[in-house]
Amino acid sequence: MRSPFFIWFLFSVLPLVSAWSQDCQLTLSGSVSDADEKNPLDKAVIRIRETGQVAFSDEEGHYHFYLLCRGTYTLVVSHVSCDSVFWKVRLTGNLVRNVVLPHRVNQLSEITVRGTRDQQPGVVKEELRKTDIDASRGQSLGEILQRATGVTVLQTGSTVFKPVIHGLHSQRVLILNNGVRQEGQQWGSEHAPEIDPFIAERFVILKGAGALRYGPDAIAGAILVEPQALPTDQHFHSTFHTGYFNNNRQYVASLMAAQNLPYAPAFSWRAHATYKRGGNARTPDYWLANTGLEEFNYSLAMGYRKPRFRADLYLSAFNTRLGIFLGSHIGNLTDLENAIRSPRPILNIDRYDDAIGRPSQQVAHWLARWKSTWYLARADRVVLLAAQQINRRQEFDRALLSNRPELDLNIATTSADLSYEQDPQRKVTSIAGIGVIRQENVWSGSRFFIPNFLSWNPYAYALRRYTRQKGMAELGLRYDQKDITVYRNRNNVVTREKRSFGNLSGTAGLNHSLAGGWRLTANMALAWRAPGINELYVNGLHHGSATFEVGDPDLKAEKALNTSLQLRYAADSGWDADLTLYSNYIADFINLIPSGTPTLTLRGAYPTFLFLQTDAWLHGADWHLGRRLTHRWSTMAKGSLLFARDLNARDWLQQMPANRVEAALTWSIPGKFFKDTYLSPSLLYVARQSRMPSRGIDFLAPPPAYALLHLESSTQFPLGSCAVQVQMSIRNLLNTSYRDYMNRFRYFNDETGRNIQLLLRFHF
């Protein structure tokens, strides 16, 4: 029997067989006393940050850690009546260390925790919670990110997910993979980000245009995908994830290992590999032909660490093959109208299959990143970040003549950024940097869509941050120059065209603690974005939407004035709340508008869409409210609202996410053996999008509102030397049939039905 479940089962059992033990027998012990009276302190908490182990001091102030490996550890010692102390130990044999804790005089209203420095204190942001990340392992980046408030996805069928922040996506949302701007063919609404989420430990969503340091073009926001730091202890860290998704019989396995070299402690490494394979997805009523996927990703990181110098090299590869639903591939407008009229897809093979045929996408993304940090006096530093990315995207539409792809784009991006950063612990700190991004795009394939180009983008930026006891203020300025040279060949005549854009952008942010556990973050940013290559020069057929898109080489840059305000509440009362209000005014907003004259071809007629500029105003709110009812029960609700106006046409903008609310109830089950056990049903309600352009842009009215019930559960338990986490969740528990306005395939098919997901994590 070669069922996907069987293969997955084999994968899951393997790590148990191959679990190995290490010779880690060292002991770290000592005593804790207070600085003034030298009295022993009991109930002090000593935590090793790298391993998460915790010890408490006894009545004589003694503490012990056993079975540690050689390596460098960070110890965090805290006590109710003292300030926390951090210190590093290098363990090569058994060690005794005594700690003296300074007493807090006139205790401050909050404990400032050193080390967890906020990188963007003046930007409205949201970080995904660990439980959310754990519960969504195995899914694509877009699916994981939509757990953040204000983030939705733009879908193309059941396989392509693009994150949308406050209604905007693609080139208006910047994704930073390990500090490097992810550069590929991100202009395409059916081009998913080429990042393996298994590598990431943190996902931070910066809302608004305040993330100036990473680029001026993040008009809607930026997403930071950050991997785990390289280990400084010599324990051999390894994590194995494996999962099975019953809807499309998808299995996934991901292995990550990391270590600080025992005999060369300046060096550390981390390696990871992920494999994913799934077949056709199923809606409640039928299978979706040719919606399988296959993904293979791997990465290697190496770090070199000395007190005054650090360097790391990160290499990663992402390879995917995605089937595109057969029924979405229509020939022309007549085919599209036929497809829309039919309640069930007319072009479908209603059975399970895991073969991926045409139409499909095949994408490979390679990244090499080099980062060096030199520490100067007072923890000031100079950072050099250099990266090379190569992205190859092949799209296979219809097989008429050969097996060649219709669209074949190869883009190489080289970037270098040199910055000077002052110690973030100073009261006033500055960051200044310069850099350059070079991009070269080459198309082949049998159909023209976007031309070859070479672009250079030199830039410089400076940020200044003022820190006070209750908050901080941040100011930033940046200048970018972008020159694009386009090479075209029409009837064997090669022409060259050059477009230049240059602009200043700025940000001002404020972060302030108010009384009673409230915190206010406000940000105002002026950002701009040079038109993308597709907006300037596209000329071709967009399959799946049966539209003919025509670019305009004379487009101007988009300018945005973005204001965001976030009010957060976190206190011991059991309540937590987050309210974000935003307004994004975009002058010369580039919008795809139907022209009225269809394009005639030998394959029939296609509606023509042109890129035109207007002024847009997007504003709305995200909110989140949590309440811990008892120590076992907690509840949460969140939602988002968006109003997107075309100011020139005095109308709504098309393809904007509808209002939504989500509520969850979590039942935590305490246990001695099974830890962190919970069961959490949640309900998502998405309203019908009623804010539609009144001129009939769309072929089909927005689908009706829908509600979905999800269920998530998780538990953790030890198994020998290994910590096991079991996650079980059911998406769309009631197998509801629905269509979503933000899915480009809503013309053709329903969304996927019930999906039972089982995910295991082994942490050695």
Next chain:
Amino acid sequence: MFQILLMYYLCRMRLNRILLLLSAITVLTPACKKAANPNDENEHEAINKVEMVFTRPGVGTTIFLIEDPDGDGGNPPSRIDTIKLNAGITYMLDVRIKNIVSGRETDLTSTIVAQGKAHEMYFIPTGITINITKNDRDASGYPIGLKSTWAVGTPGNGTLLLKLMHKTGIKGPTDAPNVGHADLQVVIPIRITI
């Protein structure tokens, strides 16, 4: 000599400097400039010419043409001939499907025959009466339609909707003309005279 000098220099450098040098090399070696040599934008491998060859047994052949030399977009199809047939006559029709890029012609007809299980031609007359029978079969015994017999009815003017449908994996023996997606879809004027 140069290598010895380089090795000597590298050995004397501190590790920090070597790492800096390596990072400089990464930045300063961008890929060679291929963008300046773009491909021709005219679509390759697409149908942009159709020849309809009508044979009247014992009399001779007439060819009607449809052409869109710059492919999808750009200019609309440059030539769509009016099909002129005689009333009450039975013709044999051969459809030849071609691709032209910069004047070079490739015949795609045999490729479509080879992929017969994924294709079917449709002829939908409006305003006139013609009895059309498809004569060729794919490997499953289902019609392809590149070869057909036309029994022309009474005189009149009308149109013919010519479709080549692409239907990998879903082709049946008697599909309606809307099954699959269109590789070719043209409306051709047609005139039947005495």
